Amino acid sequence: MKKLSEMLQETTQFILDQGVKEIEFGMILGSGLGELADEIEDAIKIPYDKIPFFPVSTVVGHAGQLVYGTLSGKKVLAMQGRFHFYEGHSMQTVTYPVRVMGALGAHSVIVTNACGGVNESFVPGDLMLISDHINFTGTNPLIGPNEDEIGPRFPDMSQAYTPAYRESAKEVANKLGLDLKEGVYMGYSGPTYETPAEIKMSRVMGADAVGMSTVPEVIVAAHGGLKVLGISCITNLAAGMQANLNHEEVVETTERVKQSFKALVKETLAVL
Ligand code: HPA
Secondary structure (H helix, E strand, O other): OOOHHHHHHHHHHHHHHOOOOOOOEEEEEOOOOHHHHHHOEEEEEEEHHHOOOOOOOOOOOOOOEEEEEEEOOEEEEEEEOOOOHHHOOOHHHHHHHHHHHHHOOOOEEEEEEEEEEOOOOOOOOOEEEEEEEEEOOOOOOOOOOOOOOOOOOOOOOOOOOOHHHHHHHHHHHHHHOOOOEEEEEEEOOOOOOOOHHHHHHHHHHOOOEEEOOOHHHHHHHHHOOOEEEEEEEEEEEOOOOOOOOOHHHHHHHHHHHHHHHHHHHHHHHHHO
Protein backbone atom coordinates (compact mmCIF):
# COMPACT_ATOMS: atom_id res chain seq x y z
CA MET A 1 0.00 0.00 0.00
CA LYS A 2 1.15 3.54 -0.75
CA LYS A 3 2.21 5.87 2.01
CA LEU A 4 -0.33 8.55 2.88
CA SER A 5 2.09 11.29 1.80
CA GLU A 6 2.49 9.65 -1.63
CA MET A 7 -1.27 9.36 -2.07
CA LEU A 8 -1.68 13.01 -1.06
CA GLN A 9 0.92 14.06 -3.60
CA GLU A 10 -1.06 12.38 -6.39
CA THR A 11 -4.44 13.71 -5.23
CA THR A 12 -3.32 17.29 -4.68
CA GLN A 13 -1.58 17.36 -8.08
CA PHE A 14 -4.80 16.22 -9.73
CA ILE A 15 -6.84 18.88 -7.90
CA LEU A 16 -4.34 21.63 -8.72
CA ASP A 17 -4.48 20.54 -12.38
CA GLN A 18 -8.23 21.34 -12.33
CA GLY A 19 -7.41 25.00 -11.64
CA VAL A 20 -7.62 25.01 -7.85
CA LYS A 21 -5.19 27.51 -6.34
CA GLU A 22 -4.66 28.71 -2.79
CA ILE A 23 -7.12 27.47 -0.15
CA GLU A 24 -7.86 29.04 3.21
CA PHE A 25 -10.81 27.01 4.43
CA GLY A 26 -11.90 23.46 3.86
CA MET A 27 -15.65 22.95 4.35
CA ILE A 28 -17.50 19.72 4.98
CA LEU A 29 -21.16 20.26 4.23
CA GLY A 30 -23.34 17.64 5.86
CA SER A 31 -26.99 16.69 5.32
CA GLY A 32 -29.08 19.64 4.26
CA LEU A 33 -26.27 22.16 3.94
CA GLY A 34 -24.87 20.89 0.64
CA GLU A 35 -26.54 23.68 -1.30
CA LEU A 36 -24.28 26.21 0.39
CA ALA A 37 -21.70 25.04 -2.14
CA ASP A 38 -23.98 26.39 -4.89
CA GLU A 39 -23.25 29.89 -3.56
CA ILE A 40 -19.50 29.57 -4.08
CA GLU A 41 -18.38 32.11 -6.70
CA ASP A 42 -16.22 31.24 -9.71
CA ALA A 43 -16.76 27.62 -8.80
CA ILE A 44 -14.63 24.75 -10.01
CA LYS A 45 -16.48 21.48 -9.39
CA ILE A 46 -14.68 18.16 -9.20
CA PRO A 47 -16.80 14.98 -8.85
CA TYR A 48 -15.44 12.58 -6.25
CA ASP A 49 -15.32 9.68 -8.69
CA LYS A 50 -12.70 11.55 -10.76
CA ILE A 51 -10.35 12.20 -7.82
CA PRO A 52 -7.51 9.76 -7.12
CA PHE A 53 -8.10 7.79 -3.86
CA PHE A 54 -11.56 9.31 -3.27
CA PRO A 55 -14.44 6.84 -2.88
CA VAL A 56 -17.97 7.57 -4.07
CA SER A 57 -20.51 8.77 -1.49
CA THR A 58 -23.56 6.52 -1.29
CA VAL A 59 -25.96 8.51 0.89
CA VAL A 60 -29.06 10.00 -0.71
CA GLY A 61 -29.00 13.78 -0.46
CA HIS A 62 -25.23 14.06 -0.79
CA ALA A 63 -24.09 15.28 -4.22
CA GLY A 64 -20.55 13.99 -4.09
CA GLN A 65 -18.21 16.65 -5.39
CA LEU A 66 -15.56 19.12 -4.32
CA VAL A 67 -16.42 22.74 -5.03
CA TYR A 68 -13.61 25.30 -5.06
CA GLY A 69 -14.01 29.06 -5.21
CA THR A 70 -14.79 32.14 -3.15
CA LEU A 71 -17.37 32.27 -0.36
CA SER A 72 -17.74 35.26 1.97
CA GLY A 73 -14.52 36.63 0.49
CA LYS A 74 -12.53 33.52 1.46
CA LYS A 75 -10.95 30.87 -0.73
CA VAL A 76 -12.73 27.63 0.11
CA LEU A 77 -12.68 24.02 -0.94
CA ALA A 78 -16.02 22.51 0.01
CA MET A 79 -17.10 18.90 0.16
CA GLN A 80 -20.65 18.70 -1.08
CA GLY A 81 -21.41 15.43 0.69
CA ARG A 82 -19.07 13.54 2.99
CA PHE A 83 -18.02 9.94 3.53
CA HIS A 84 -19.33 8.03 6.54
CA PHE A 85 -17.84 5.11 8.42
CA TYR A 86 -21.23 3.35 8.30
CA GLU A 87 -21.05 3.24 4.49
CA GLY A 88 -18.26 0.70 4.91
CA HIS A 89 -15.37 3.08 4.25
CA SER A 90 -12.32 2.78 6.46
CA MET A 91 -11.66 5.63 8.88
CA GLN A 92 -8.66 6.52 6.70
CA THR A 93 -10.94 6.91 3.69
CA VAL A 94 -13.57 8.88 5.63
CA THR A 95 -10.93 11.39 6.68
CA TYR A 96 -8.82 11.46 3.52
CA PRO A 97 -10.47 14.66 2.19
CA VAL A 98 -9.39 16.52 5.35
CA ARG A 99 -5.83 15.36 4.68
CA VAL A 100 -6.17 16.68 1.15
CA MET A 101 -7.44 20.06 2.39
CA GLY A 102 -4.45 20.32 4.70
CA ALA A 103 -2.02 19.26 1.99
CA LEU A 104 -3.48 21.95 -0.30
CA GLY A 105 -2.69 24.58 2.32
CA ALA A 106 -5.99 25.09 4.15
CA HIS A 107 -5.44 26.43 7.67
CA SER A 108 -8.94 25.63 8.89
CA VAL A 109 -11.98 23.46 8.31
CA ILE A 110 -15.63 24.17 8.91
CA VAL A 111 -17.63 21.02 9.58
CA THR A 112 -21.41 20.79 9.68
CA ASN A 113 -23.77 17.94 10.37
CA ALA A 114 -27.27 16.85 11.28
CA CYS A 115 -27.61 15.23 14.69
CA GLY A 116 -29.99 14.18 17.42
CA GLY A 117 -30.53 16.37 20.49
CA VAL A 118 -29.68 14.75 23.83
CA ASN A 119 -29.76 17.92 25.95
CA GLU A 120 -33.34 18.23 27.20
CA SER A 121 -33.43 21.96 26.55
CA PHE A 122 -32.86 21.49 22.79
CA VAL A 123 -35.66 21.38 20.22
CA PRO A 124 -35.55 20.15 16.62
CA GLY A 125 -34.34 22.96 14.39
CA ASP A 126 -31.85 24.32 16.93
CA LEU A 127 -28.32 25.03 15.72
CA MET A 128 -25.51 23.93 18.05
CA LEU A 129 -21.94 25.12 18.09
CA ILE A 130 -19.75 22.11 18.84
CA SER A 131 -17.55 22.87 21.85
CA ASP A 132 -16.01 19.41 22.11
CA HIS A 133 -16.67 15.81 21.15
CA ILE A 134 -16.71 12.29 22.54
CA ASN A 135 -15.32 9.71 20.16
CA PHE A 136 -17.72 6.81 20.65
CA THR A 137 -17.16 5.22 17.24
CA GLY A 138 -15.09 2.45 18.78
CA THR A 139 -12.08 3.26 16.66
CA ASN A 140 -9.81 6.15 15.67
CA PRO A 141 -8.67 7.31 12.21
CA LEU A 142 -5.10 7.71 13.47
CA ILE A 143 -4.66 4.03 14.35
CA GLY A 144 -1.75 2.74 12.29
CA PRO A 145 1.71 4.01 11.44
CA ASN A 146 2.13 7.75 12.03
CA GLU A 147 3.72 9.95 9.40
CA ASP A 148 5.54 12.49 11.52
CA GLU A 149 5.74 15.08 8.73
CA ILE A 150 1.91 15.22 8.76
CA GLY A 151 1.33 15.33 12.53
CA PRO A 152 2.37 13.99 15.94
CA ARG A 153 1.88 10.41 17.13
CA PHE A 154 -0.15 11.55 20.16
CA PRO A 155 -2.12 14.65 19.17
CA ASP A 156 -3.49 17.00 21.81
CA MET A 157 -7.28 17.25 21.56
CA SER A 158 -7.67 19.88 24.33
CA GLN A 159 -8.74 22.62 21.90
CA ALA A 160 -9.84 20.65 18.85
CA TYR A 161 -12.73 23.09 18.29
CA THR A 162 -10.86 26.40 18.06
CA PRO A 163 -12.01 28.65 20.93
CA ALA A 164 -11.58 31.90 18.95
CA TYR A 165 -13.75 30.52 16.13
CA ARG A 166 -16.45 29.58 18.62
CA GLU A 167 -16.46 33.12 19.98
CA SER A 168 -16.78 34.50 16.45
CA ALA A 169 -19.71 32.20 15.68
CA LYS A 170 -21.48 33.28 18.88
CA GLU A 171 -21.04 36.96 18.03
CA VAL A 172 -22.38 36.39 14.53
CA ALA A 173 -25.36 34.40 15.87
CA ASN A 174 -26.13 37.31 18.20
CA LYS A 175 -26.07 39.77 15.32
CA LEU A 176 -28.33 37.50 13.28
CA GLY A 177 -30.72 37.13 16.21
CA LEU A 178 -30.14 33.37 16.26
CA ASP A 179 -30.40 31.39 19.47
CA LEU A 180 -27.22 29.36 18.92
CA LYS A 181 -26.80 26.49 21.39
CA GLU A 182 -23.43 25.10 22.34
CA GLY A 183 -22.48 21.61 23.41
CA VAL A 184 -20.67 18.32 23.18
CA TYR A 185 -21.17 16.12 20.13
CA MET A 186 -20.92 12.39 20.70
CA GLY A 187 -19.99 10.46 17.59
CA TYR A 188 -21.40 6.95 17.06
CA SER A 189 -20.62 4.72 14.10
CA GLY A 190 -24.24 4.30 13.00
CA PRO A 191 -26.04 3.35 10.83
CA THR A 192 -28.65 2.47 13.45
CA TYR A 193 -29.95 5.38 15.43
CA GLU A 194 -29.13 4.92 19.10
CA THR A 195 -31.32 3.04 21.56
CA PRO A 196 -33.06 4.95 24.36
CA ALA A 197 -30.64 3.30 26.81
CA GLU A 198 -27.66 4.51 24.79
CA ILE A 199 -29.06 8.03 24.83
CA LYS A 200 -29.46 7.95 28.63
CA MET A 201 -25.85 6.79 28.83
CA SER A 202 -24.74 9.53 26.42
CA ARG A 203 -26.39 12.20 28.56
CA VAL A 204 -24.72 10.89 31.73
CA MET A 205 -21.41 10.87 29.87
CA GLY A 206 -21.77 14.55 28.99
CA ALA A 207 -23.19 14.55 25.47
CA ASP A 208 -25.56 17.25 24.26
CA ALA A 209 -26.02 15.74 20.81
CA VAL A 210 -25.34 12.47 18.98
CA GLY A 211 -24.49 11.81 15.37
CA MET A 212 -22.67 9.57 12.90
CA SER A 213 -20.04 11.85 11.43
CA THR A 214 -17.66 14.74 12.22
CA VAL A 215 -15.58 13.10 14.98
CA PRO A 216 -13.18 11.29 12.60
CA GLU A 217 -12.72 14.37 10.44
CA VAL A 218 -12.04 16.61 13.44
CA ILE A 219 -9.50 14.15 14.86
CA VAL A 220 -7.61 14.24 11.58
CA ALA A 221 -7.88 18.04 11.39
CA ALA A 222 -6.41 18.33 14.89
CA HIS A 223 -3.65 15.90 13.95
CA GLY A 224 -2.77 18.02 10.93
CA GLY A 225 -2.81 21.28 12.92
CA LEU A 226 -5.96 22.64 11.27
CA LYS A 227 -8.29 24.95 13.15
CA VAL A 228 -11.91 23.78 13.36
CA LEU A 229 -15.34 25.35 13.50
CA GLY A 230 -18.12 22.77 13.98
CA ILE A 231 -21.83 23.51 13.76
CA SER A 232 -24.64 20.96 14.12
CA CYS A 233 -28.28 21.12 13.22
CA ILE A 234 -30.40 19.34 15.83
CA THR A 235 -32.83 17.62 13.48
CA ASN A 236 -34.70 15.53 16.04
CA LEU A 237 -34.71 14.65 19.68
CA ALA A 238 -32.61 11.55 20.30
CA ALA A 239 -34.08 8.07 20.83
CA GLY A 240 -36.43 7.74 23.80
CA MET A 241 -37.09 11.48 23.83
CA GLN A 242 -39.65 11.36 21.01
CA ALA A 243 -41.89 8.56 19.69
CA ASN A 244 -39.59 7.28 16.94
CA LEU A 245 -36.79 8.36 14.61
CA ASN A 246 -36.59 8.44 10.86
CA HIS A 247 -34.43 9.90 8.12
CA GLU A 248 -37.39 11.82 6.63
CA GLU A 249 -37.61 13.97 9.75
CA VAL A 250 -33.88 14.64 9.59
CA VAL A 251 -34.23 15.84 6.00
CA GLU A 252 -37.37 17.89 6.77
CA THR A 253 -35.72 19.72 9.66
CA THR A 254 -32.58 20.55 7.72
CA GLU A 255 -34.80 21.91 4.92
CA ARG A 256 -36.74 24.02 7.41
CA VAL A 257 -33.70 25.67 9.00
CA LYS A 258 -31.27 25.74 6.12
CA GLN A 259 -31.62 29.49 5.51
CA SER A 260 -30.46 30.37 9.01
CA PHE A 261 -27.87 27.54 9.00
CA LYS A 262 -26.41 28.87 5.74
CA ALA A 263 -26.47 32.47 6.99
CA LEU A 264 -24.66 31.52 10.19
CA VAL A 265 -21.94 29.63 8.35
CA LYS A 266 -21.45 32.31 5.68
CA GLU A 267 -21.44 35.25 8.08
CA THR A 268 -19.08 33.47 10.45
CA LEU A 269 -16.74 32.51 7.62
CA ALA A 270 -16.61 36.20 6.66
CA VAL A 271 -15.16 37.16 10.06
CA LEU A 272 -12.75 34.25 10.62
N1 HPA B 1 -28.72 10.05 16.04
C1 HPA B 1 -27.64 9.90 15.25
N2 HPA B 1 -27.46 10.56 14.13
C2 HPA B 1 -28.40 11.45 13.77
C3 HPA B 1 -29.54 11.67 14.55
C4 HPA B 1 -29.72 10.93 15.75
O1 HPA B 1 -30.71 11.06 16.49
N3 HPA B 1 -30.28 12.61 13.90
C5 HPA B 1 -29.58 12.96 12.79
N4 HPA B 1 -28.44 12.26 12.71
